[in-house]
Amino acid sequence: xxxxxxxxxxxxxxxxxxxxxxxxxxxxxxxxxxxxxxxxxxxxxxxxxxxxxxxxxxxxxxxxxxxxxxxxxxxxxxxxxxxxxxxxxxxxxxxxxxxxxxxxxxxxxxxxxxxxxxxxxxxxxxxxxxxxxxxxxxxxxxxxxxxxxxxxxxxxxxxxxxxxxxxxxxxxxxxxxxxxxxxxxxxxxxxxxxxxxxxxxxxxxxxxxxxxxxxxxxxxxxxxxxxxxxxxxxxxxxxxxxxxxxxxxxxxxxxxxxxxxxxxxxxxxxxxxxxxxxxxxxxxxxxxxxxxxxxxxxxxxxxxxxxxxxxxxxxxxxxxxxxxxxxxxxxxxx
Amino acid sequence: xxxxxxxxxxxxxxxxxxxxxxxxxxxxxxxxxxxxxxxxxxxxxxxxxxxxxxxxxxxxxxxxxxxxxxxxxxxxxxxxxxxxxxxxxxxxxxxxxxxxxxxxxxxxxxxxxxxxxxxxxxxxxxxxxxxxxxxxxxxxxxxxxxxxxxxxxxxxxxxxxxxxxxxxxxxxxxxxxxxxxxxxxxxxxxxxxxxxxxxxxxxxxxxxxxxxxxxxxxxxxxxxxxxxxxxxxxxxxxxxxxxxxxxxxxxxxxxxxxxxxxxxxxxxxxxxxxxxxxxxxxxxxxxxxxxxxxxxxxxxxxxxxxxxxxxxxxxxxxxxxxxxxxxxxxxxxx
Numbered sequence: 001x002x003x004x005x006x007x008x009x010x011x012x013x014x015x016x017x018x019x020x021x022x023x024x025x026x027x028x029x030x031x032x033x034x035x036x037x038x039x040x041x042x043x044x045x046x047x048x049x050x051x052x053x054x055x056x057x058x059x060x061x062x063x064x065x066x067x068x069x070x071x072x073x074x075x076x077x078x079x080x081x082x083x084x085x086x087x088x089x090x091x092x093x094x095x096x097x098x099x100x101x102x103x104x105x106x107x108x109x110x111x112x113x114x115x116x117x118x119x120x121x122x123x124x125x126x127x128x129x130x131x132x133x134x135x136x137x138x139x140x141x142x143x144x145x146x147x148x149x150x151x152x153x154x155x156x157x158x159x160x161x162x163x164x165x166x167x168x169x170x171x172x173x174x175x176x177x178x179x180x181x182x183x184x185x186x187x188x189x190x191x192x193x194x195x196x197x198x199x200x201x202x203x204x205x206x207x208x209x210x211x212x213x214x215x216x217x218x219x220x221x222x223x224x225x226x227x228x229x230x231x232x233x234x235x236x237x238x239x240x241x242x243x244x245x246x247x248x249x250x251x252x253x254x255x256x257x258x259x260x261x262x263x264x265x266x267x268x269x270x271x272x273x274x275x276x277x278x279x280x281x282x283x284x285x286x287x288x289x290x291x292x293x294x295x296x297x298x299x300x301x302x303x304x305x306x307x308x309x310x311x312x313x314x315x316x317x318x319x320x321x322x323x324x325x326x327x328x329x330x331x332x333x334x
Numbered sequence: 335x336x337x338x339x340x341x342x343x344x345x346x347x348x349x350x351x352x353x354x355x356x357x358x359x360x361x362x363x364x365x366x367x368x369x370x371x372x373x374x375x376x377x378x379x380x381x382x383x384x385x386x387x388x389x390x391x392x393x394x395x396x397x398x399x400x401x402x403x404x405x406x407x408x409x410x411x412x413x414x415x416x417x418x419x420x421x422x423x424x425x426x427x428x429x430x431x432x433x434x435x436x437x438x439x440x441x442x443x444x445x446x447x448x449x450x451x452x453x454x455x456x457x458x459x460x461x462x463x464x465x466x467x468x469x470x471x472x473x474x475x476x477x478x479x480x481x482x483x484x485x486x487x488x489x490x491x492x493x494x495x496x497x498x499x500x501x502x503x504x505x506x507x508x509x510x511x512x513x514x515x516x517x518x519x520x521x522x523x524x525x526x527x528x529x530x531x532x533x534x535x536x537x538x539x540x541x542x543x544x545x546x547x548x549x550x551x552x553x554x555x556x557x558x559x560x561x562x563x564x565x566x567x568x569x570x571x572x573x574x575x576x577x578x579x580x581x582x583x584x585x586x587x588x589x590x591x592x593x594x595x596x597x598x599x600x601x602x603x604x605x606x607x608x609x610x611x612x613x614x615x616x617x618x619x620x621x622x623x624x625x626x627x628x629x630x631x632x633x634x635x636x637x638x639x640x641x642x643x644x645x646x647x648x649x650x651x652x653x654x655x656x657x658x659x660x661x662x663x664x665x666x667x668x
Binding site for chain 1: 394401408412419426427429561616617618
């Protein structure tokens with residue numbers, strides 16, 4: 001129960017409840033009594049009530065994303081903010097970009113705001129997962145507030161992490177493509193992040209397990225831009241491939257445009273798999289089969305952890321994994 | 335000049351500067367002297383420095399959006415946050431949904447955080463522009479902090495607003511369609527907001543100016559969902575139309591899917607115009623001509639206003655308008 005419930009029960013606005021609690025004289029005596037009666041019945045002491053109003057604590061969680069204009073990240077922030085709000089917490093959002101120095105700066109600015117916890121969204125904060133030193137800035141932050149990482153694993157005290165099982169999802173899809181007879185599977189990624197490396201590891205393991213070579217020229221780093229991807233593939237006559245796994249849907253849309261321009265039949269002559277199951281996957285024709293990384297699930301789980309840690313619960317999972325699933329549409333037929 | 339510049343000039347981390355300023359004993363004497371020398375040379379007094387660190391002021395602007403998972407709004411927040419950060423301000427983000435009661439609640443929570451200013455993103459906060467009482471909650475907020483509205487006009491003291499010229503943009507496009515010979519122009523919108531009403535007013539004025547009737551069954555409210563729009567049009571045999579103006583790109587993608595399923599040639603048999611010039615406009619085939627509402631420009635202008643008002647400048651524009659332009663692609667030929 002909070003100020004909003006009190007307002008509703010008393011049949012007055014939140015502003016009025018606020019005025020009564022703060023002793024303003026702009027409230028009529030009748031209204032004042034009505035509000036105070038509800039507060040009395042609800043068993044509130046002024047002090048507890050003040051806490052609910054955020055007077056004794058900021059009740060604020062810092063959320064850091066590299067780029068809020070990215071579809072995946074804005075949808076994650078949407079879930080996180082909604083969940084936090086339910087628990088009476090607000091969020092301070094900061095967008096750091098992808099450079100380490102900028103990330104550090106933004107974390108410091110957030111810590112200066114007396115946040116109760118810090119959430120890092122996106123695997124860029126976990127580095128490549130191969131260089132421990134590059135994540136020291138996260139351990140530094142964790143000395144001040146608990147840190148929660150969405151889709152990245154970082155070791156350390158007071159750090160809680162979650163990942164979606166990207167490695168396994170790409171492994172399964174790659175094996176399905178091989179089972180169907182594909183032998184030249186192109187892997188397109190726009191990132192060197194932990195998550196991107198996990199996806200590539202799944203791709204390579206599937207090839208290895210099937211006794212196929214991992215061809216260097218079939219693993220390409222591209223820009224996250226539809227036309228860039230289309231044009232790059234149109235120019236790359238030398239690369240021979242019969243299917244494509246992309247680390248996001250925007251890249252996959254570029255591949256669809258390439259295949260159509262070449263007159264290829266999808267999926268008969270070319271399978272295409274996207275990632276994130278975003279609105280982009282259903283905006284083109286044929287609609288794209290896309291790996292769904294269950295953003296809402298990973299965000300819900302993270303906020304549960306945040307609240308548990310802030311309430312002093314000692315049984316919080318240090319790390320949890322959410323499975324990914326392929327949402328089948330018209331660019332694959334398995 | 336701020337803590338980050340000091341850190342760079344002293345060749346140490348921000349954390350180290352922070353420790354020196356806060357008198358921590360975890361810093362070596364050599365490092366301490368190096369940092370203090372830089373601070374001395376920069377002419378900082380501890381007090382001014384403390385301000386820069388956010389100790390005496392929160393330096394925080396509240397940003398309220400109805401839905402951060404919406405492409406237009408997440409891109410607006412991206413620009414706003416980046417701009418604010420340059421001026422040393424952080425942002426507290428809150429997502430209110432579209433209900434008035436929820437909007438009020440979120441504004442109260444933001445005001446409780448001692449924000450310096452409040453930015454409302456999206457024309458939903460301005461109501462329909464026809465009912466003054468429905469925007470009283472904004473005037474209430476403006477009694478506490480300056481309020482800045484992005485794409486909506488609300489009258490009131492301490493309220494600053496900006497709109498993109500949606501009415502004119504749709505007026506121009508509608509006249510072009512009529513000039514080309516179109517007589518049955520469908521208007522699809524997903525909203526009753528100020529901005530949506532402006533767009534519809536432009537559509538109606540163009541029809542009037544050309545002596546054409548405004549047909550009620552050609553103005554349809556739809557869900558913001560690609561497949562919903564496609565299926566609705568496929569079912570609506572009775573509605574006869576030769577071109578479509580949509581109030582966002584997602585609706586326009588649905589129209590493209592409808593036209594292709596019907597085997598219509600675009601734009602020969604049907605023109606389609608989207609709105610927002612988002613990535614969705616280029617994700618389908620043919621790529622969609624879309625009205626660009628210059629999000630970055632309206633956000634930059636708003637932050638300039640925020641900073642001017644906070645600095646006590648008395649010459650701030652109460653209201654400014656940004657023009658919209660049609661980005662021509664393959665779903666129109668004018």
